[in-house]
Amino acid sequence: MDELDLIRDYASVFGKGNHYHYYIFSKGGFTDGLLQAQECGEVRLITLEDLYK
Numbered sequence: 001m002d003e004l005d006l007i008r009d010y011a012s013v014f015g016k017g018n019h020y021h022y023y024i025f026s027k028g029g030f031t032d033g034l035l036q037a038q039e040c041g042e043v044r045l046i047t048l049e050d051l052y053k
Helices: 002-014 032-039
Strands: 023-026 046-047
Touching: 002 023, 023 032, 032 046
Parallel strands: 023 046
Antiparallel strands: none
């Protein structure tokens, strides 16, 4: 969740819009918190396997 919070902070400082799409890439997997955030539609989690589909 720290990664998602950091991305949100960056968007609030550098972003220009009101609606953002967040993507987090990982080759090692994701925490339960990030998986739950994805289920709620807050973030899209991309694995290395997803890149090769």
